[in-house]
Amino acid sequence: IDAGDETTLRADMDELYPADISGILYELDTTSARYLLSLLDKNVGAEILVNLDESIRDGFIASFTSEELAPFVEEMDSDDAVDLLNEQPVQLREEVIGLLNDREQARFIIDLLHYDEDVAGGLMQKELVKIQVDTNVNQCIEEIRQQAENVEKVYAVYVVDEAGKLLGFVSLKKIVLARKYAKIADIYEQDVVAVETYRPVTEVAEIMQKYDLDAVPVVNVQGRLLGRITIDDIVDVITEQAEDDIQAISGLSGEVEEDDTLWVRAKAQLPWLLAGAVGSLMAATVINGFQSELGKIAALAAFIPIIGSTGGNVGIQTASLIVQSLSDSSGLTYSLGQRLLRTLVLALVNGAVVGLLAGSYTLLIGEPRLFSVVGLSLLSVVLLASFMGTITPLLLNRIGINPAVASGPFITTANDLIGIGVYFLIAEYLLAEL
Amino acid sequence: IDAGDETTLRADMDELYPADISGILYELDTTSARYLLSLLDKNVGAEILVNLDESIRDGFIASFTSEELAPFVEEMDSDDAVDLLNEQPVQLREEVIGLLNDREQARFIIDLLHYDEDVAGGLMQKELVKIQVDTNVNQCIEEIRQQAENVEKVYAVYVVDEAGKLLGFVSLKKIVLARKYAKIADIYEQDVVAVETYRPVTEVAEIMQKYDLDAVPVVNVQGRLLGRITIDDIVDVITEQAEDDIQAISGLSGEVEEDDTLWVRAKAQLPWLLAGAVGSLMAATVINGFQSELGKIAALAAFIPIIGSTGGNVGIQTASLIVQSLSDSSGLTYSLGQRLLRTLVLALVNGAVVGLLAGSYTLLIGEPRLFSVVGLSLLSVVLLASFMGTITPLLLNRIGINPAVASGPFITTANDLIGIGVYFLIAEYLLAEL
Structure with a gap:
C-alpha cells in the first residue's frame, strides 16, 4: 500500500469479498484506508462502509466531506444508508441527502429517517419488488429485471392493488416455475404475514422466527406496503438483544x-x-x-x-x-x-x-x-x-x-x-x- | 374439540399457520393433541412436530408407535427429521427409518445421523437443488420443478461437476432473468463460500453473518457437495448460543x-x-x-x-x-x-x-x-x-x-x-x- 501500486492493489481487492476488505481496513491508518477505498468500485466501497464496526466507522467517516460520502450512500440499501446517516451530525446528513443524484434513494432515506430505530419502520428497507395484482408473470419478470440492481435479494414479489395495499406475494420459486402468461391474480399467495411500522423490532424478530420467514413486508395502518425487513437484519437484532441482556446481567x-x-x-x-x-x-x-x-x-x-x-x-x-x-x-x-x-x-x-x-x-x-x-x-x-x-x-x-x-x-x-x-x-x- | 366435530375443526385449522397450531397443542392433553394432529395433512402435522418445544415434544412423541410417527418423518426436511429422531430411543429411531416409504429420505437421514450436533454436518439438510455445469437454464428450471416439493426454499441452485464437486451457484433471481437457453457454465457464480462438514456451527454462523448469506453449501474435504445450511437454522444456533451464555453467567x-x-x-x-x-x-x-x-x-x-x-x-x-x-x-x-x-x-x-x-x-x-x-x-x-x-x-x-x-x-x-x-x-x- 505504501508503494502505491494501484494496479496490483486493485487486482488483489477484486479477489476479496467486501467483508474481508473491511477486516483489512481495521489494520490501516485513516489515510491508507481512504486511499484503499478510493481504488474500489463505489458499490463495493459502500458495502465495506456498511460492514465496518460502528465505533470505528464513525471515526473514519468523520474524515470525509459530504461530497466524498454521497457516492457511497447512493449505492447502499436504504436501511443501511439511514443507519449510517443517523450516526452523523445533522449538517453532514442533510448535505449528503442533498447531494444524492438518485432522487428515489434520497426520498427513501428521508422517509426512513422518521422512524425510531427500535420499531419495524426503523429496520425496514424501501428496496423491494412489487407488482399490481392484474398483471402476469411475464410483466413480473420485467419488473424484477428493472429492480434487479436495487434489490439485491428478492425472495418474493409483493402483490398490491391500485392503492398500494398489500394483497399477498409470489415466491421467486413460483415465478421460476410458472407459465409466462399465468395471471398473478391466479397464482399469488394471499396468506401473508405482514408487520405494521410501529411494531417493536423484538416482536418482528419473534414473528420471523416463528413463521420461518426470509423477509417480512412492512405496512402502514391502512395496509399499504411501505417496505420490507430481511432476515439478515433480524439476525443483527437477535445478536444485539443477546449482547444487551448479557451486559445487563x-x-x-x-x-x-x-x-x-x-x-x-x-x-x-x-x-x-x-x-x-x-x-x-x-x-x-x-x-x-x-x-x-x-x-x-x-x-x-x-x-x-x-x-x-x-x-x-x-x-x-x-x-x-x-x-x-x-x-x-x-x-x-x-x-x-x-x-x-x-x-x-x-x-x-x-x-x-x-x-x-x-x-x-x-x-x-x-x-x-x-x-x-x-x-x-x-x-x-x-x-x-x-x-x-x-x-x-x-x-x-x-x-x-x-x-x-x-x-x-x-x-x-x-x-x-x-x-x-x-x-x-x-x-x-x-x-x-x- | 371434545364434541369431535371433524369438519369444523379441519376448516378452522386450514386457516391457521402450522406455527399457530403448535401453540394450540400446548394447551391440550395428549389425547386431544393426537386427535387434532390426526385430522391434519401429514405435511402440516410434520411442520407442527418440528415447531414444538423439545421438552414438550419428547413427551408427546413417546405416545406414538413407530408406524404412527413414520408418515410425519417422511414429510420433514432431513435436518429436522434427524433432530427429532436423535432425541428418541434407538429402537424407535431404527424402526421409523425402516418404515419410511421414501427411500431417499431414509438415506438422507442415515447419512446425517453420523454427524455431531455441533458441527456443520449435523446442521445441514440434504434437500437442495443442484445441477451439472454443462446444462442450460431450461434444464435447471426443470430440475427445480422436480425438487420443488422437497426443497421448500431454494435461494440458489448449486453447480457441480460430474464427480459432484461444488463449482459455484446460480441465484434464483439470475435464473428468473436469464434466457432459457443460456448455458449454466456462462452464468454461474464461481466465488462461492462453502463450509466443510466438520466446521463448528458457531463458525458457520459467523461466516453466514459476515457474508450475509441465506444459505451456505456444505462440502466434504474433497469439495463434494453434501448438503446446505439455511439461515433459519443459523438463527436458532445464535439464539441457543446466547441462551447458553446467559445460563453460564x-x-x-x-x-x-x-x-x-x-x-x-x-x-x-x-x-x-x-x-x-x-x-x-x-x-x-x-x-x-x-x-x-x-x-x-x-x-x-x-x-x-x-x-x-x-x-x-x-x-x-x-x-x-x-x-x-x-x-x-x-x-x-x-x-x-x-x-x-x-x-x-x-x-x-x-x-x-x-x-x-x-x-x-x-x-x-x-x-x-x-x-x-x-x-x-x-x-x-x-x-x-x-x-x-x-x-x-x-x-x-x-x-x-x-x-x-x-x-x-x-x-x-x-x-x-x-x-x-x-x-x-x-x-x-x-x-x-x-
Whole structure:
C-alpha cells in the first residue's frame, strides 16, 4: 500500500469479498484506508462502509466531506444508508441527502429517517419488488429485471392493488416455475404475514422466527406496503438483544466493548460498581449495629460471605430463568401465583441442601450453637432471593425496562443486604447469649 | 374439540399457520393433541412436530408407535427429521427409518445421523437443488420443478461437476432473468463460500453473518457437495448460543427452562450453588482464622460484604467484556499483554473511586484507622478481580470450555475468597493494634 501500486492493489481487492476488505481496513491508518477505498468500485466501497464496526466507522467517516460520502450512500440499501446517516451530525446528513443524484434513494432515506430505530419502520428497507395484482408473470419478470440492481435479494414479489395495499406475494420459486402468461391474480399467495411500522423490532424478530420467514413486508395502518425487513437484519437484532441482556446481567451500562477507550469503559462499569458499593455499605451499617453481638460470638462474622453470596447466586439464577421465559413467547406461561409457588417449592429444596451443608460446617469448626442460626438463615435467604428473583424481572418488564437488568448487580446487592439483616435477626432471636 | 366435530375443526385449522397450531397443542392433553394432529395433512402435522418445544415434544412423541410417527418423518426436511429422531430411543429411531416409504429420505437421514450436533454436518439438510455445469437454464428450471416439493426454499441452485464437486451457484433471481437457453457454465457464480462438514456451527454462523448469506453449501474435504445450511437454522444456533451464555453467567448448568420439572431445575441450580457455598465456607475458614483480630476491632466485620461483592462485580464485568470480544471476530484483537495492561489501568481508576467511597464511610462511622485498610483492600481487590476476569475466560476458551462460565458464580466465589484473604492480611499489616 505504501508503494502505491494501484494496479496490483486493485487486482488483489477484486479477489476479496467486501467483508474481508473491511477486516483489512481495521489494520490501516485513516489515510491508507481512504486511499484503499478510493481504488474500489463505489458499490463495493459502500458495502465495506456498511460492514465496518460502528465505533470505528464513525471515526473514519468523520474524515470525509459530504461530497466524498454521497457516492457511497447512493449505492447502499436504504436501511443501511439511514443507519449510517443517523450516526452523523445533522449538517453532514442533510448535505449528503442533498447531494444524492438518485432522487428515489434520497426520498427513501428521508422517509426512513422518521422512524425510531427500535420499531419495524426503523429496520425496514424501501428496496423491494412489487407488482399490481392484474398483471402476469411475464410483466413480473420485467419488473424484477428493472429492480434487479436495487434489490439485491428478492425472495418474493409483493402483490398490491391500485392503492398500494398489500394483497399477498409470489415466491421467486413460483415465478421460476410458472407459465409466462399465468395471471398473478391466479397464482399469488394471499396468506401473508405482514408487520405494521410501529411494531417493536423484538416482536418482528419473534414473528420471523416463528413463521420461518426470509423477509417480512412492512405496512402502514391502512395496509399499504411501505417496505420490507430481511432476515439478515433480524439476525443483527437477535445478536444485539443477546449482547444487551448479557451486559445487563454483568452490570455494564451502555453498549461497551473491550476495545473502547478507558473513559467509555469506566463509565460503563462505575455506575453499577458504585451502586453495589453503596448497597454493601448499607450492609456494613447493619453489621455495625450488631457489634456487641459480634464481640460475644466472633464466629458469627465467618458466615457473612455465604449469606451474601448464596442470596446473590439464587437471585441471579431465578431471575435468569424468568427473563428467558419472558423472551420466549412459545411454551407455557404461568400466572404470577403459579410462578411464585413453583419457585418457592424449589427454593425450599435448594435452601435445605445449602442450609444443611453450611450447618454441618458449624459442627466442623466446633460452633454447634450456630447450626440452627446458619441453617435457618440460609433457608430464609434462598426463599427471599427466589421471591425477589421472580418478582423483579416481571416488574421491570411491566414498566418497560429490560428485565435482564434484574439479574445483575442490583439483585445481588439487594439480596446481600436483606440476607445479612435476616441472619443477624435470627441470630439474636435464637442465641440465648446475645 | 371434545364434541369431535371433524369438519369444523379441519376448516378452522386450514386457516391457521402450522406455527399457530403448535401453540394450540400446548394447551391440550395428549389425547386431544393426537386427535387434532390426526385430522391434519401429514405435511402440516410434520411442520407442527418440528415447531414444538423439545421438552414438550419428547413427551408427546413417546405416545406414538413407530408406524404412527413414520408418515410425519417422511414429510420433514432431513435436518429436522434427524433432530427429532436423535432425541428418541434407538429402537424407535431404527424402526421409523425402516418404515419410511421414501427411500431417499431414509438415506438422507442415515447419512446425517453420523454427524455431531455441533458441527456443520449435523446442521445441514440434504434437500437442495443442484445441477451439472454443462446444462442450460431450461434444464435447471426443470430440475427445480422436480425438487420443488422437497426443497421448500431454494435461494440458489448449486453447480457441480460430474464427480459432484461444488463449482459455484446460480441465484434464483439470475435464473428468473436469464434466457432459457443460456448455458449454466456462462452464468454461474464461481466465488462461492462453502463450509466443510466438520466446521463448528458457531463458525458457520459467523461466516453466514459476515457474508450475509441465506444459505451456505456444505462440502466434504474433497469439495463434494453434501448438503446446505439455511439461515433459519443459523438463527436458532445464535439464539441457543446466547441462551447458553446467559445460563453460564447466571450459574445454571445444563439447558433448563422455567417450565421444567422441580428436579430438572434443582439439578441446574444446585451444582453452582453448592460450589459457591463451598467457596464461601473457605472464606469462613479464613475469617475464623482472624477471630482474635475481629475480637479487637469488631468494625472490621462490617466491610466483609463490600470486599466480597466488589470483587465479584468487577470480575463479572471484566470477564463479560472479554467473552464478548472473543465471540466477535470482527474488530480489533489484542495480545494478552495489551489486554492485561488495558484492564489494569481501568482497574486502577475503578479501584480508586470505590476505595475512596468506602474509605469515606470509615470516617463517617468514626473508624478513621480503617480508612487506609479498607481503601487499599478495595483497590487490591479490584486489581485482582480484573486480572482474574481477564485471564479466566481466555484460559477456558483455550481449553475448549464456554468462556462465559468464567462470568458466573465461579469467578464471584473465587474473588470473594481472595478478597477476604487480602483484606485481613492488609488489616494485620497496617493496624498496630492487631
